[in-house]
Amino acid sequence: MNLRVHDGKPVYEGEQIMIGGNEAYFPVCRHHYYFPPKRLKA
Secondary structure, eight states: OEEEEETTEEEOSSOSOOTTOGGGEEEOOHHHHHSOOSOOOO
């Protein structure tokens, strides 16, 4: 699963696709998608 991060916080709502935002997406497992790690840098 791919988790999108903005200002260090996970984003679950809004636009489905962000053009040119590869640095804002992190590959995570299902568990970490719903319970993300505390430190995420975008």
